[in-house]
Amino acid sequence: MKRQIVIAGNWKMHKTNSEAMQLANQVRIKTMDITKTQIVICPPFTALAPVYEVIGDSRIHLGAQNMFWEKEGAFTGEISAGMIKSTGADYVIIGHSERRQYFGESDETVNKKVKAALENGLKPIVCVGETLEEREANITLKVVSRQIRGAFADLSAEQMKKVIVAYEPVWAIGTGKTATPEQAQQVHQEIRQLLTEMFGSEIGEKMVIQYGGSVKPANAESLLSQPDIDGALVGGACLKADSFSEIIHIAEKLQ
Numbered sequence: 734m735k736r737q738i739v740i741a742g743n744w745k746m747h748k749t750n751s752e753a754m755q756l757a758n759q760v761r762i763k764t765m766d767i768t769k770t771q772i773v774i775c776p777p778f779t780a781l782a783p784v785y786e787v788i789g790d791s792r793i794h795l796g797a798q799n800m801f802w803e804k805e806g807a808f809t810g811e812i813s814a815g816m817i818k819s820t821g822a823d824y825v826i827i828g829h830s831e832r833r834q835y836f837g838e839s840d841e842t843v844n845k846k847v848k849a850a851l852e853n854g855l856k857p858i859v860c861v862g863e864t865l866e867e868r869e870a871n872i873t874l875k876v877v878s879r880q881i882r883g884a885f886a887d888l889s890a891e892q893m894k895k896v897i898v899a900y901e902p903v904w905a906i907g908t909g910k911t912a913t914p915e916q917a918q919q920v921h922q923e924i925r926q927l928l929t930e931m932f933g934s935e936i937g938e939k940m941v942i943q944y945g946g947s948v949k950p951a952n953a954e955s956l957l958s959q960p961d962i963d964g965a966l967v968g969g970a971c972l973k974a975d976s977f978s979e980i981i982h983i984a985e986k987l988q
């Protein structure tokens with residue numbers, strides 16, 4: 734049986750507050766019939782609280798796109814897990830490849846953030862994935878394993894129950910190039926195997942592993958039908974309520 738599918742929309746650095754509230758409301762209206770798929774929307778920090786006002790306690794969950802690991806202090810420009818939680822959010826994306834590429838995030842900082850998120854009751858969506866260069870050098874598995882071992886160092890199986898992994902091949906993000914369902918399935922299976930080795934078969938079996946990288950209505954079904962693909966982390970296609978809700982409806986039919 735398919736695990737519960739989780740479709741998350743990463744709005745990245747898009748939408749003013751009024752635009753964000755409008756989009757969230759459209760997504761809410763267009764997904765009122767959804768009962769099985771878990772929906773998460775991740776607007777920019779500035780729009781978290783206003784978007785929560787719109788989605789309230791509906792089945793749509795709210796997530797942030799990043800966080801800092803310290804509780805509070807002189808860290809100008811940073812946002813803590815507790816602050817995110819106070820907006821009504823219960824998810825946070827950690828270690829997105831854009832954070833790794835442009836803001837110097839490492840496996841070590843990802844690990845600190847994952848721990849702080851869990852301590853504050855936020856569910857981390859932890860991103861891993863190889864660059865095109867790494868794929869062509871045949872080191873995809875090596876890179877993804879290093880990222881997984883680093884991100885989840887010192888965590889218990891109990892803590893891992895709250896975690897989602899998102900496999901996002903960097904070469905497929907925002908490029909229109911999607912990994913083929915077979916390419917994605919292969920890496921997802923390897924990630925699941927590694928998680929089983931690290932945390933036992935229950936975690937390995939139940940872990941939600943999302944795919945991300947140019948997911949759109951046209952390719953969602955073939956990706957989400959793969960046995961080890963349990964959801965999607967959607968970028969571009971989540972900025973329009975029509976395409977995002979279409980992906981969610983495709984997911985809903987597969988469960």
Ligand SMILES: O=C[C@H](O)COP(=O)(O)O
Nearest residue numbers: 743906907946947968969
């Ligand atoms: O977090 C989302 C991913 O980076 C995917 O973005 P994309 O769907 O625009 O390729």
